Amino acid sequence: MSLKIRLARGGSKKRPYYHIVIADARSPRDGRFIETVGAWNPMLGKDSENRVTLNVERVKEWVAKGAQPTDRVLRFLAEAGIVERAARSNPEKAKPGKKAQERAAEKAQKAADAAAAAE
Known part of the structure; x- marks a missing residue:
């Protein structure tokens, strides 16, 4: 049985709240889980200390047992x-696409031509 440390969504419509749970990888997102080890409230500010709460000892135990965190939980x-x-x-x-690069090159060329004509 492969275990995941992942998010289970709670809260109401447009007011998300997530529990950080230990669950079998095959179970549904909000379905059966083994244990709740924390919570994440994305509605709070990023500087709020209550945004992410973790039971650190239990998380360490589950990681030692082989539970794999998902990407978001790994950040926490x-x-x-x-x-x-x-x-x-x-x-x-981060680089712009081909069309945007072409437009930027054309704009730079026009600016260079206008500067040369002004001299």
């Missing part, structure tokens, strides 16, 4: 200093 655990999260960097993602 890394912030709490429980596990290490590899830094991800994709510099290609």
Whole structure:
């Protein structure tokens, strides 16, 4: 049985609240779980101390038993200093597409031509 540390959604419509749970990987998102080890309230400000709450001892025990956190939960655990999260960097993602690069090149060429004509 592969275990996941993941989010189970609660709260009402347009007011999300998530429980951080230990669950079998095959069970549904809001379905059966083994234990609740924390909570995440995305409606609170990022600087709020109650935004993410964790039972650190229980999380460490489950990680030692082989439970794998999902990407979002891994961020929370890394912030709490429980596990290490590899830094991800994709510099290609921030670059504009081909059409935008062509438009920028055309705009730069027109500006250069206008500057040359002004002299």
